[in-house]
Amino acid sequence: xxxxVCIKQVPxxxxxxxxxxxxxxxxxxxxxxxxxxxxxxxxxxxxxxxRVGGKTTVISMGPPQAEQALREALSRGCDDAILLTDxxxxxxxxxxxxxxxxxxxxxxxxxADLIICGKQASDGDTAQVGPSLAEMLxxxxxxxxxxxxxxxxxxxxxxRMLEDGIDILEMSLPALVTVVKEINTPRLxxxxxxxxxxxxxxxxxxxxxxxxxxxxxxxxxSPTQVMKIFYPPARSGGERITGADAKEIVNKLIQKLSSHGxx
Amino acid sequence: xxxxxxxVNRCIxxxxxxxxxxxxxxxLIDSPHTLESGRTVKQLAFIDLNKCTYCGACVExxxxxxxxxxxxxxxxxxxxFKDYKNIWVYAEQRRKEISPVVFELIAxxxxxxxxxxFKVCSVLLGNKIKDLANELIxxxxxxxxxxxxxxxxxFLDEPYSEVFAWLIKEEKPQIILMGATNxxxxxxxxxxxxxxxxxxxxxxxxxxxLQTHNLLQTRPAFGGNIMATIxxxxxxxxxxxxxxxxxxxxxxxxxxxxxxxxKKFDFSKIKIRTKFLDFIKDTSTKVNLAEADIIVSGGxxxxxxxxxxxxxxxxxxxxxxxxxxxxxxxxGWIPYSxxxxxxxxxxxxxxxxxxxxxxxxxxLVGMGSSEIIVAINKDPESPMMKIATYSIExxxxxxxxxxxxxxxxxxxxx
Numbered sequence: 001x002x003x004x005v006c007i008k009q010v011p012x013x014x015x016x017x018x019x020x021x022x023x024x025x026x027x028x029x030x031x032x033x034x035x036x037x038x039x040x041x042x043x044x045x046x047x048x049x050x051r052v053g054g055k056t057t058v059i060s061m062g063p064p065q066a067e068q069a070l071r072e073a074l075s076r077g078c079d080d081a082i083l084l085t086d087x088x089x090x091x092x093x094x095x096x097x098x099x100x101x102x103x104x105x106x107x108x109x110x111x112a113d114l115i116i117c118g119k120q121a122s123d124g125d126t127a128q129v130g131p132s133l134a135e136m137l138x139x140x141x142x143x144x145x146x147x148x149x150x151x152x153x154x155x156x157x158x159x160r161m162l163e164d165g166i167d168i169l170e171m172s173l174p175a176l177v178t179v180v181k182e183i184n185t186p187r188l189x190x191x192x193x194x195x196x197x198x199x200x201x202x203x204x205x206x207x208x209x210x211x212x213x214x215x216x217x218x219x220x221x222s223p224t225q226v227m228k229i230f231y232p233p234a235r236s237g238g239e240r241i242t243g244a245d246a247k248e249i250v251n252k253l254i255q256k257l258s259s260h261g262x263x
Numbered sequence: 264x265x266x267x268x269x270x271v272n273r274c275i276x277x278x279x280x281x282x283x284x285x286x287x288x289x290x291l292i293d294s295p296h297t298l299e300s301g302r303t304v305k306q307l308a309f310i311d312l313n314k315c316t317y318c319g320a321c322v323e324x325x326x327x328x329x330x331x332x333x334x335x336x337x338x339x340x341x342x343x344f345k346d347y348k349n350i351w352v353y354a355e356q357r358r359k360e361i362s363p364v365v366f367e368l369i370a371x372x373x374x375x376x377x378x379x380x381f382k383v384c385s386v387l388l389g390n391k392i393k394d395l396a397n398e399l400i401x402x403x404x405x406x407x408x409x410x411x412x413x414x415x416x417x418f419l420d421e422p423y424s425e426v427f428a429w430l431i432k433e434e435k436p437q438i439i440l441m442g443a444t445n446x447x448x449x450x451x452x453x454x455x456x457x458x459x460x461x462x463x464x465x466x467x468x469x470x471x472x473l474q475t476h477n478l479l480q481t482r483p484a485f486g487g488n489i490m491a492t493i494x495x496x497x498x499x500x501x502x503x504x505x506x507x508x509x510x511x512x513x514x515x516x517x518x519x520x521x522x523x524x525x526k527k528f529d530f531s532k533i534k535i536r537t538k539f540l541d542f543i544k545d546t547s548t549k550v551n552l553a554e555a556d557i558i559v560s561g562g563x564x565x566x567x568x569x570x571x572x573x574x575x576x577x578x579x580x581x582x583x584x585x586x587x588x589x590x591x592x593x594x595g596w597i598p599y600s601x602x603x604x605x606x607x608x609x610x611x612x613x614x615x616x617x618x619x620x621x622x623x624x625x626x627l628v629g630m631g632s633s634e635i636i637v638a639i640n641k642d643p644e645s646p647m648m649k650i651a652t653y654s655i656e657x658x659x660x661x662x663x664x665x666x667x668x669x670x671x672x673x674x675x676x677x
Binding site for chain 2: 222253
């Protein structure tokens with residue numbers, strides 16, 4: 001079976017600091033990482049290949065430096081890596097991103113059986129690309145998957161995590177899932193896979209390679225447009241509640257909370 | 264193509280644009296140049312076109328010097344906007360219970376529709392759910408579209424998105440609002456992809472432009488450290504998912520009148536490749552985290568799973584939900600469904616009580632927009648203590664039991 005994992009390179013939040021004076025993000029020198037949710041997608045792609053056989057391809061849309069994220073995925077054990085990169089892709093919203101990914105996936109020499117995406121990206125937080133991509137590929141999808149119960153050619157059974165519990169669903173393949181953190185614990189690259197990855201090439205595909213329609217890619221192909229970006233005032237520190245003992249402190253807190261009409 | 268350029272003889276190399284660029288596309292390079300005024304400066308802003316998304320944040324930051332030129336390529340508008348009327352709210356229901364966010368959205372839709380002289384229409388999909396339509400009217404809908412069909416018994420993305428997209432094409436709404444629930448986000452994405460329109464996720468503020476009828480959709484990114492206002496200028500309808508608790512519902516009023524329109528859809532025509540097998544209720548959550556007004560949350564400082572029993576007691580007393588940091592979940596003290604933060608859920612309750620949570624950035628982005636934050640921690644220097652509305656330095660095992668006692672007393676008095 002062919003498993004295809006979609007990933008995104010994002011700024012590392014761990015190294016993002018908030019400037020206490022301006023309340024804005026300090027963005028200088030921030031390193032890029034694989035979107036945290038995509039780590040679980042990569043791991044699941046590799047585990048499924050190990051479970052039922054086949055290969056795992058990793059694909060990303062982004063600037064040339066996103067090759068780094070794909071290399072990382074290869075070193076974990078993915079077999080093939082494709083970077084959809086073109087200046088014309090810049091400024092894509094979730095619609096245009098999904099379209100571009102769908103074109104890339106349609107160009108794969110071996111058709112995908114299962115596409116795996118992280119639940120959402122840590123920079124945009126939309127959770128929209130996975131489901132939109134499924135629609136554009138005209139395949140079914142289940143979002144928020146916390147477990148792949150069974151997978152075999154033409155069939156998958158999954159558990160979907162919702163606010164009130166878990167749905168158990170089945171789909172015919174090809175299909176797409178977006179996964180949550182609970183699905184697995186990502187591995188570290190092994191020496192063997194790292195060495196194997198060194199010999200592999202990340203394939204660069206541009207708008208011509210994927211035969212993309214000009215008016216559906218990048219900023220121009222994006223239905224949504226950013227009108228303005230602004231920084232909300234930073235949360236300023238509040239009040240330290242002190243007292244002689246726990247009882248006094250708690251009573252003061254209760255007064256505060258009741259003044260807000262909370263209790 | 265889109266065009267963005269630094270106008271060299273105006274750029275003083277101040278770096279303001281570098282700071283505001285959300286995509287890290289701008290750097291300062293050593294490039295001595297002469298300004299219009301004749302002054303020579305050493306540094307120049309350089310825009311990496313591979314990273315730039317033409318969002319315009321730098322142009323805004325550079326207003327004083329006006330040294331960045333941006334021209335966005337405009338695509339043509341292909342449809343006649345005048346055909347698109349009314350504001351829709353997707354009336355998400357699960358097991359015949361309407362999600363509370365729906366009533367919040369109806370209230371906001373009413374506010375916006377009055378400015379545009381539109382109607383508020385709710386869309387109710389499901390099986391044997393007709394009788395819920397009146398509730399939607401009592402909360403302010405002018406019209407309720409109902410599709411009642413056995414094929415819609417359980418929420419499945421395929422049949423739901425097919426029927427919704429069909430309804431949109433028939434009725435041509437101007438704006439569609441949906442709750443940013445797990446279902447709403449997945450479902451809305453599929454619909455927007457199908458009908459080729461813009462969808463903005465997780466909005467926290469909405470307004471309309473009276474002339475263009477453009478919906479001004481404001482949403483947080485990077486966990487609320489950046490806010491963006493987003494438009495869908497060339498496509499209709501305009502779709503947005505909206506967070507819980509952002510808007511207040513109207514009071515239920517059974518004297519409100521509205522029209523219920525039942526629609527029939529032929530499900531035999533469409534492909535349904537997903538099948539529902541079973542549902543297992545999460546018994547560890549009494550109150551839905553996303554909908555809770557009060558969240559009592561625990562972290563590494565709890566020291567073990569037993570601490571959550573204490574937090575649960577407090578949450579129950581306050582009618583709230585129990586949350587957790589990643590550290591507590593990873594330690595196996597509480598199920599993942601309780602995790603708040605970057606790899607868990609984003610919440611914005613009225614009160615967030617953080618017990619023994621230091622406040623790593625990944626946690627803060629998931630709860631930083633809570634109205635009031637109470638932090639209880641031994642370490643007064645921890646980030647959570649610094650951003651909290653009310654911070655208490657101390658042992659949570661002393662403070663929380665005392666708090667439980669005090670809340671009980673307070674409640675018995677009032």
